Amino acid sequence: MKSGTIYDLGAPGRRAASLPPLTEPEQKILSLIPAEVRREEPPWLPEVSQPELVRHYLRLARLNYGVDSGFYPLGSCTMKYNPKLNEGLARLPGFAGLHPLLPEEEVQGALAVLWELSEYLKGIAGMPGISLQPAAGAHGELTGMLLFKRYFQDRGELERRVKILLPDSAHGTNPASAAMVGFRVVSIPSNERGTVDLQALEAALGEDVAGIMLTVPNTLGIFEEEILEVTELVHEAGGLCYFDGANLNAYLGRARPGDMGADVFHFNLHKTFSTPHGGGGPGAGPVTVSEPLVPYLPVPQVVKEGERFRLDYDRPKSIGRVHPYYGNFLVLVRALAYILTLGDEGLREVSVGAVLAANYLKEKLKKTYKLPYDRLCKHEFVLSGEGLGEVRTLDIAKRLIDYGFHPPTIYFPLIVKEALMIEPTETEPKEVLDAFAAAMERIAEEARREPRLLKEAPHAAPVRRLDEARAARQPVLRLPRP
Amino acid sequence: MSEYIPHTPADIRALLEGVGLRDVEALFSDIPEEVRRRFRPLGLPRRDEDWVRRYLTGLSERSTGKGLVPFLGGGIYDHFVPAVVEYVLSLPELYTAYTPYQAEVSQGTLTWMFEYQTMICELTGMEVANSSMYDGATALAEAALMAHRTVGGKKVLVPRSLNPRVREVLATYAWGAGLKLVDVPYGDDGRLQLSEIPEGACALIVGQPNFFGVIEDLSGLKDQLGEAFLIVYVNPISLGVLAPPGSFGADVVVGEGQVLGLPPSFGGPLLGIFATRGEHLRRMPGRISGQTVDAEGKVGYVMAFQTREQHIRRERATSNICTNSALCALAATVYLAALGPGGLRRVALLSLERAHRLAEEVSSLPGYELAFSGPFFNEFALRCPDPMGAVKKLRRAGIAVLPPEEVEKAGLEGALLVAVTERRTEEELARFVSALKGGMG
Ligand SMILES: Cc1ncc(COP(=O)(O)O)c(C=O)c1O
Numbered sequence: 039m040k041s042g043t044i045y046d047l048g049a050p051g052r053r054a055a056s057l058p059p060l061t062e063p064e065q066k067i068l069s070l071i072p073a074e075v076r077r078e079e080p081p082w083l084p085e086v087s088q089p090e091l092v093r094h095y096l097r098l099a100r101l102n103y104g105v106d107s108g109f110y111p112l113g114s115c116t117m118k119y120n121p122k123l124n125e126g127l128a129r130l131p132g133f134a135g136l137h138p139l140l141p142e143e144e145v146q147g148a149l150a151v152l153w154e155l156s157e158y159l160k161g162i163a164g165m166p167g168i169s170l171q172p173a174a175g176a177h178g179e180l181t182g183m184l185l186f187k188r189y190f191q192d193r194g195e196l197e198r199r200v201k202i203l204l205p206d207s208a209h210g211t212n213p214a215s216a217a218m219v220g221f222r223v224v225s226i227p228s229n230e231r232g233t234v235d236l237q238a239l240e241a242a243l244g245e246d247v248a249g250i251m252l253t254v255p256n257t258l259g260i261f262e263e264e265i266l267e268v269t270e271l272v273h274e275a276g277g278l279c280y281f282d283g284a285n286l287n288a289y290l291g292r293a294r295p296g297d298m299g300a301d302v303f304h305f306n307l308h309k310t311f312s313t314p315h316g317g318g319g320p321g322a323g324p325v326t327v328s329e330p331l332v333p334y335l336p337v338p339q340v341v342k343e344g345e346r347f348r349l350d351y352d353r354p355k356s357i358g359r360v361h362p363y364y365g366n367f368l369v370l371v372r373a374l375a376y377i378l379t380l381g382d383e384g385l386r387e388v389s390v391g392a393v394l395a396a397n398y399l400k401e402k403l404k405k406t407y408k409l410p411y412d413r414l415c416k417h418e419f420v421l422s423g424e425g426l427g428e429v430r431t432l433d434i435a436k437r438l439i440d441y442g443f444h445p446p447t448i449y450f451p452l453i454v455k456e457a458l459m460i461e462p463t464e465t466e467p468k469e470v471l472d473a474f475a476a477a478m479e480r481i482a483e484e485a486r487r488e489p490r491l492l493k494e495a496p497h498a499a500p501v502r503r504l505d506e507a508r509a510a511r512q513p514v515l516r517l518p519r520p
Numbered sequence: 521m522s523e524y525i526p527h528t529p530a531d532i533r534a535l536l537e538g539v540g541l542r543d544v545e546a547l548f549s550d551i552p553e554e555v556r557r558r559f560r561p562l563g564l565p566r567r568d569e570d571w572v573r574r575y576l577t578g579l580s581e582r583s584t585g586k587g588l589v590p591f592l593g594g595g596i597y598d599h600f601v602p603a604v605v606e607y608v609l610s611l612p613e614l615y616t617a618y619t620p621y622q623a624e625v626s627q628g629t630l631t632w633m634f635e636y637q638t639m640i641c642e643l644t645g646m647e648v649a650n651s652s653m654y655d656g657a658t659a660l661a662e663a664a665l666m667a668h669r670t671v672g673g674k675k676v677l678v679p680r681s682l683n684p685r686v687r688e689v690l691a692t693y694a695w696g697a698g699l700k701l702v703d704v705p706y707g708d709d710g711r712l713q714l715s716e717i718p719e720g721a722c723a724l725i726v727g728q729p730n731f732f733g734v735i736e737d738l739s740g741l742k743d744q745l746g747e748a749f750l751i752v753y754v755n756p757i758s759l760g761v762l763a764p765p766g767s768f769g770a771d772v773v774v775g776e777g778q779v780l781g782l783p784p785s786f787g788g789p790l791l792g793i794f795a796t797r798g799e800h801l802r803r804m805p806g807r808i809s810g811q812t813v814d815a816e817g818k819v820g821y822v823m824a825f826q827t828r829e830q831h832i833r834r835e836r837a838t839s840n841i842c843t844n845s846a847l848c849a850l851a852a853t854v855y856l857a858a859l860g861p862g863g864l865r866r867v868a869l870l871s872l873e874r875a876h877r878l879a880e881e882v883s884s885l886p887g888y889e890l891a892f893s894g895p896f897f898n899e900f901a902l903r904c905p906d907p908m909g910a911v912k913k914l915r916r917a918g919i920a921v922l923p924p925e926e927v928e929k930a931g932l933e934g935a936l937l938v939a940v941t942e943r944r945t946e947e948e949l950a951r952f953v954s955a956l957k958g959g960m961g
Contacts, residue, residue, distance in 0.1 A: 039819060040819070041634075041811070041819060042627075042631055042819055042820075043631055043634060043635045043638070044635055044857050045635070045638070052860070053858070053859065053860045053862060053863055054602070054604060054857065054858035054859075054860070055602035055604070055858040055859050055863055057600070057859075057863055057866045057867060057870070057942060058870060058942060060866065060869055060870065060873070061873070062873055064869060067869045067872055067873045068761065068869070070872055070873075070876055070895065071735065071761060071762065071872070071895060072735070072737065072895050074737060074739055074763075075735055075736075075737060075738065075739075075762055075763050075895075076761065076762070076763060077759070077760070077761050077762055077763050077764070078763070080861035080862075080864075080865060081639070081642035081643050081759070081760075081764075081861055081864070082638075082642045082861070083639060083642065083856050083857065083859070083860050083861045083864065084635075084856075084857040084860060085860045085861070085862075086857060086858075086860070088604055088858070091604055091854070091857055091858060092604060092607065092608075095608040095611065095614075095632070095854065096611065098614070098627070098628035098629075098631050098632055099611040099612070099613040099614050099628050100613065100628070101613075101626075101627035101628040101631070102613040102614055102617050102625065102626055102627065102628030102629055103613065103617060103622075103625035103626070104612055104613045104614070104615070104616030104617040105616040105617075106612035106613065106616045107612070107613055107616075110618075112618060112621070115618055117618060118524075119524050120615075120616055121524060123569050123572060123573060125610070126573075127572075127573065127576045127577070127580075129606075130576070130577060130580040131580070131586055132577075132579075132580025132581050132582070132583050132586045133580045133785070133786065134783040134784075134785050135586050135783055135784065136583055136585055136586055136784060136785070136786040137585065137590050137592045137596055137598070137784045137786075137920065138596055138784065138785075138786050138787030138788075139592060139594050139596070139922060139926060140583075140585035140588070140592065140920055141585070141920075141923070143584075144583060144584045144585030144588065144920070145583045145585050145786065146582050146583060146584075147578075147579040147580055147581065147582030147583035148579075148580075148583050148786045150579050150582065151576075151579055158562055158564070161560070161562045162562065164558070164559075164560070173654035173655065173658070173788065173789070173845070174654065174841070174842065174843035174844070175842065175843060176830070176840040176841055176842045176843065177654060177658070177840075177841075179840065180696070180840055183696070184692065184695075184696050187696060209831075210829070210830035210831040210832070210833075210834050210837065210842075211830050211831075211840045211842050213830075213834040213835035214830035214833075214834060214835060214837040214839065214840035215840040216835065217835040217836070217837075217840075218665070218693075218696060218697060218839075218840055219696040219697070220696065220697060220698055223834075223835045260550075261550040261551055263550050263552065265552065265555070266552055266554065266555070289548070289551060291561070292548060292551070292556060292559055293548075293551050293555050293556055293559055294555075294558070294559055294560075297554075297555050297558040297559065298552075298555055306843075308843060312524070314615045314616050314847075315615075315616065315617065315618035315619075315843075316615050316617075316845075316846050316847030316848075316850075317614055317615065317617045317618070317619075317620070317628075317629040317632075317846040317847055317850065318618060318619040318620070318629070318651070318652075318807060318843065318844050318846030318847075319652065319654075319789075319843040319844040319845045319846045319847065319848075320654070320788075320789035320843070320844070320845045320846070320847060320848060321843040323843075336692075357692055357695075358688055358689075358691055358692040358695070359685065359688040359689050359692055360658075360689060360692055361654075361655065361657070361658075361689065361787075361788065362595065362655060362656075362657040362683075362685035362686055362688070362689055362787065362790075363596075363685070363786065363787025363788055364786065364787055364788065365787075365788055366788040366789040366790075367785055367786040367787055367788045367789075368785050368786075368788065368789060369788070369789060371576065374576070375572055375576055377562075377564070378564070378567050378572050378575065378576075379522075379566070379567055379569070379572050380522055380524075380566065381562075381564040381565045381566035381567060382561040382562055382563070382564050382565075383565075383566050384522045384525075384566050385562075387521070387522055387525050387527075388522075388525070389548075390527075390532075390544045390547065391525045391527050393547045393548070394527070394532065394535045394536065394539065394544065394547060395535065397539040397541075397547065398535045398538045398539055401538055401539055401540065402538065414547070414549070414550055416550075435622065436622075436624065439622070439624055439625055444622065444625060445622050445625075447621070450831065464524075464525050464527070465524055465525060465526070466526070467526035467527075467531070468526075468527070468531045468534060468535060471535075494815065496624050496625075499624040499625055500624070500625075500627050501623075501624055501627055501814040501818055501820040502624075502814040502815040502816050502818070503624065503814060503815045504623045504624060504812055504813070504814050504815075504820045504821075504822050505812045505813055505814070505815075505822075506623070506812065506822045508812045508813065509810035509811065509812040509822050509824040510810075510824060510825060510827075513801070513810055513824060513825070514810060514811035514812075515634075515637060515648050515649075515801075515808055515809070515810050515811075515824060516634070516637050516638040516641045516647075516648070516649070517634070517635075517638045
């Protein structure tokens with residue numbers, strides 16, 4: 039049976055790239071390698087011509103759905119449009135072609151990018167320190183947890199501050215990051231309004247708590263109205279406040295985590311700042327920090343002296359490196375281009391557009407779907423697929439594919455049963471929002487009248503519904519050699 | 521109004537009406553007023569596309585290093601990238617998609633992930649590979665954490681010849697997780713010298729080749745280690761000519777995949793390669809694509825073994841990784857498919873041969889000698905009386921090498937590190953030698 043991979047194609051001896059010829063006989067060159075570590079058998083790799091290769095990947099692209107294909111309301115992921123200018127800028131030879139270990143004086147332009155972006159991100163967060171090294175949001179979280187650990191170690195409190203508090207609506211990376219640094223995770227229940235229960239928080243706080251990880255607005259798309267009380271309580275108990283910034287799109291240009299009591303805040307540049315998601319990455323997850331945590335930031339730090347930029351390694355209290363160089367530089371270039379393009383006014387329009395679109399869809403859809411937290415939302419909201427008869431949220435998601443939309447995030451956050459998490463972003467025109475709402479309404483109707491349509495969906499995708507259980511039961515994780 | 525946001529004033533009015541609010545400020549009434557009052561803008565005007573293009577192009581041109589001939593390695597190498605790689609990375613449905621949570625509209629991503637996993641297993645001689653980590657350094661750190669979870673001990677044996685930057689990242693992670701790094705020395709040949717395995721060791725890390733370019737002998741190491749993991753940190757290009765670490769019983773093979781179709785990019789984004797043995801599959805971090813069938817029996821792909829991952833397992837997950845380095849893994853997939861087995865071998869052979877030719881010529885110059893007697897791949901440590909002077913001479917000839925202060929981090933004083941790839945021409949090799957000839961280094 040054909041696998042649909044590039045290994046189906048080609049013939050021995052074909053190739054899609056040309057290289058300079060060898061100038062010595064192969065055996066002679068190979069003799070430079072001791073026999074016991076020499077490769078005997080070549081790896082099994084495709085042998086295809088360039089036209090075959092191009093057609094194969096173009097075919098694969100057509101099996102995929104991206105932001106450029108259509109509406110992609112994947113909650114918590116901020117699938118906004120990726121500006122094409124920024125793609126070109128990231129490919130400039132003076133950026134893409136730079137080796138990271140060139141001397142500082144030879145890479146002043148790249149250091150200028152790092153410095154300038156750092157200044158803007160600190161300004162956006164309203165926080166005094168930054169590291170651009172984290173390669174993604176979760177990497178920023180890990181960096182934050184390391185900073186917490188170093189801070190308490192420095193104060194001699196590490197032995198007793200062993201717990202990290204997490205609202206039960208938190209993203210899975212939060213507890214996983216805390217655990218990687220050896221913290222014990224304690225879950226804080228949400229109240230009926232979908233926000234942190236202050237009483238439960240107070241009860242959990244104590245001398246054994248290192249801090250809290252908050253997502254603002256939270257993963258229900260709800261802003262913690264009592265955010266100042268929450269951070270104050272944690273600070274009073276001697277703890278620190280981590281802010282997961284995945285949802286910054288909700289308040290860009292009008293509020294700053296530094297003004298809410300954040301000690302560490304991570305950006306997801308691949309969300310809020312429009313850098314492409316790449317089929318799963320790469321992204322970038324810079325962290326900004328409050329004054330007390332500045333000494334512990336990763337090395338190096340980029341500093342400006344007159345017109346020159348320099349890398350500063352002389353930071354004895356630093357946690358060290360979390361990246362071998364300076365972070366995902368080409369992602370950082372794109373984010374800088376985005377900030378420069380929008381300016382203050384544009385950044386403010388982002389949050390207006392994102393929040394307006396989410397509330398508009400929420401108001402439309404709550405007529406047909408259960409909305410567990412019926413209140414003003416920020417950039418996203420969470421519906422429940424319950425109550426539509428025998429269909430499940432999974433079926434609704436798959437049916438959306440037939441209507442030409444990418445499904446929302448499903449089954450997250452965990453505190454909503456059969457969750458459908460919808461994040462339209464600011465880059466969708468009203469017509470698209472209306473079309474999506476109409477499709478959702480039709481699907482709800484289908485669920486009652488003809489549930490089979492949903493349960494067997496998708497009907498119009500490149501494949502029918504895939505058997506996920508089988509992939510675990512009979513794992514095939516690579517092509518077997520022929 | 522921004523070119524990326526479609527809402528006209530009329531749209532905004534219509535949307536507000538749908539929400540039942542009078543003005544956009546009301547959308548933010550749930551943010552405490554005190555917080556909103558403290559807000560300060562950046563002081564940045566809006567810019568047009570051409571302004572931004574010119575401004576950033578200008579910054580890119582300020583880095584003089586882009587014009588230097590890179591005999592510079594230390595973990596990032598200047599290999600040729602065929603144009604088809606860039607073509608595929610620019611296909612919008614591939615680069616503007618995210619993690620393939622919805623398999624039926626993500627068969628493109630899931631299929632190439634499966635191709636990538638197959639290729640990485642082939643290169644490394646391992647049974648399973650994930651679809652990417654952030655970079656080689658964090659892949660290695662995660663491998664060490666995995667070794668600790670599997671066999672229990674807290675000591676990780678780390679050769680002094682491991683890439684110092686990779687080691688620094690490993691040290692940060694290890695500190696966080698309460699693991700201890702134990703130094704393993706290297707000998708005059710530049711190869712690691714493992715005497716005994718201390719009590720409580722969960723892993724030995726071996727660079728293949730190591731930071732000095734020296735090819736390690738992996739035979740017998742796994743026997744010596746017993747339960748403890750043999751983790752091999754590879755330059756995947758070298759696997760075109762070097763035996764796969766799997767054949768020496770490696771438990772995990774990790775590496776920096778930048779060499780497989782990515783430009784140096786001032787150090788990021790990179791590609792973390794991660795492969796292991798089948799028995800460790802459930803402890804492996806990262807996304808995996810698995811083959812299955814659809815409701816009509818047609819072959820398709822889904823994300824497999826998600827129960828290891830943070831979105832299901834939370835604090836008990838095998839890692840916190842979510843967003844990874846997918847597009848870089850796609851570059852590696854296309855690169856390997858474009859080159860094929862013969863092309864990969866050719867790149868490795870050319871790098872090997874040219875590195876040796878240059879090493880031979882410069883080490884015959886008075887005062888210059890190779891720091892190590894062991895076999896090497898595409899990079900070698902060069903000792904000379906005045907290494908800083910040598911760096912300056914090379915710079916005047918338009919050549920960049922890894923300077924002594926970077927080499928010292930791995931415990932070697934007074935030496936440069938010189939990397940040679942298939943891109944270095946006869947003329948460039950000759951220029952390198954004659955630059956050093958101009959007076960004693
Ligand atoms: C709320 C939230 N926190 C953290 C993360 C982790 O970010 P990343 O995927 O960039 O590691 C995500 C995203 O995926 C998220 O949605």
